[in-house]
Amino acid sequence: MGGGRGGGLGGGEARRAPSEQPNLVAPVDVPALSVRFWVLVVATGVMAGLAGTALMWLLYTAAHLTYSYRSGSFLAAVEQVGAAHRVVALAAAGAVAGGGWWLVRWWTGPGGSEVSTALWRDEGRLPLRRSLSTAVLSVVIVGMGASLGREAAPRLAGAALAARVCDWAGMGTAHRRLLAACGAGAGMACVYNVPLGGALLTLEAMLGVLSLRSALPALAASCIATVVSWVALPTGPTYRMPDIALSASLIVFAVVLGPFAGLVAVGWVRLIRLAHAHRPSGWRLVVAPLPAFTAVGALAVLYPQLLGNGKDIVQLTLDARLAAPTLVALLLLKPIATAGSLGSGAAGGLFTPTVATGALLGSLAGQGWAHAWPATAAGFAVVGAAAVLAAAMQAPVAAVVLMLELTHTIDVLMVPLLLAVTGAVLVSRRLDTPSIYSARLPTQ
Structure with a gap:
């Protein structure tokens, strides 16, 4: 992990050829943080929290429609349906994944919607309509039982919304990249109730920067998104732990x-x-x-x-x-x-x-x-x-x-x-x- 750079960039556009593994080779540039940028950080946290909450509602709805899942263990709902139901449900999820991809491409046109690619290759740019459509498709198929993680959707939605508000505010590339990473971390933080972990994931895995200037917006966005999600999402730990004795x-x-x-x-x-x-x-x-x-x-x-x-x-x-x-x-x-x-x-x-x-x-x-x-x-x-x-x-x-x-x-x-x-x-x-x-x- 690289440490943060001392000099601020303001609204400038410092360029560096992207690395294959930026969190092992070279950190991204960290811009100066103006009052306008902090307003965008707050907006990013709120939007990521709302988007994450909405996406989790879609996931639970898909799980309910497919397996009559209501709460508690998803596995229990899966085990209550027959073997043929599981095969048919996953076949339906595959059809939704393939057909949904065609609809998304037809509606939004060509283009990428990967957070990592946007941060490390595309200067933090993410097509909003395509990203949100892909996020919705992702949580629906996970709710139907796909063997994939649910965090991709809120990360993508948070990053895309952050990049869009940054463009609306006329901020530069360095600000866009930082804010998009903060949005991605905030999206994950709110759906797992991990505000500190979401911020650290932003810094360590997505930016490769562990510095005060980058840490503060990442922490703020993740905490705000998590608080917003508490209105509808669980506030307890994801996993129940028995008593553990150190030995x-x-x-x-x-x-x-x-x-x-x-x-x-x-x-x-x-x-x-x-x-x-x-x-x-x-x-x-x-x-x-x-x-x-x-x-x-x-x-x-x-x-x-x-x-x-x-x-x-x-x-x-x-x-x-x-x-x-x-x-x-x-x-x-x-x-x-x-x-x-x-x-x-x-x-x-x-x-x-x-x-x-x-x-x-x-x-x-x-x-x-x-x-x-x-x-x-x-x-x-x-x-x-x-x-x-x-x-x-x-x-x-x-x-x-x-x-x-x-x-x-x-x-x-x-x-x-x-x-x-x-x-x-x-x-x-x-x-x-x-x-x-x-x-x-x-x-x-």
Whole structure:
């Protein structure tokens, strides 16, 4: 991570050739923050909070219409429907993904709608109509059971709205890039109730800048968006944690697991890069999601945990409710299902699928470890989740804070998390691995 630059740019347009992995190579320029810019930061936080809330309402509506889901565990709703229902539901989601892509392109015209591409290649520019349409399509198919993350939609909507208000206000490129990143972080912060984690994700993974000048707007936007979302979205932790006692066993486990988690993250990122590189184009993008999603639905006949973003998988590992054979199967199938869905051309996120992969790894390794040196099962899962997430995002500080906010567990797990994350990130960087965000950048 690079530190912030000392000199302000005002409204100027300092140019730098974009890097393949900006949070490892060169930070973006940080502009001077005027009163007008701070007004835009507040507006960005409010808009991101409202957009995130609306998108989550759409997601829950899609889940209710597809599985009669109302609240609580999405997995419970999936398990209550028959095997044929799961296959048909995912086939329908594939049809929606393909047909929706055609409608979005027909309505908005050609153009990109990736936050990473906008920040690192397109000077923070995002087409508003296309971005919002893609965000809506993304949450609908996730609500229908697609094995993709839900965070892509609020990130995209927040970034696009921020970029548009920046253009309306006549701000320059450096301001637009910073504000779009703040909008993306705020969008994620509000739907997961992680204001600090959303801000750190903005700085570490999207901007590569850890400086006071960049931190203040990121924190403000994420906090404002989170407060706005409290009107309708849950305010508690995403995951319920049992009581965890710090032990020497858990600390040593974290040290040992870290490098292995780094290797898993490297494989995961490379799988995502491969899937993204082979995404279909043209008319194939309309039909490709149907067989890909149907295949995931067929796998869900035996493993209903595969449906959705993976939140319930993480909770099951925290509660130690998965046997070793199921852990092995899900550890193999969940990344494949997510990469296959993404590779078919569908729009979706990778945050919770990455957390789920790490939790499965930690829980599986912890079951074996506990035979020789017992420790709390939930601790194994959280350590694995944080380590894989940090290495996959190339954002160790953000990953630790995100896991602490998602679980509301701070004091007990801090040392094991830091140890595991350090080992995982060192291995992934040694192998010159990009983040899950830059791995999806278009090749030049």
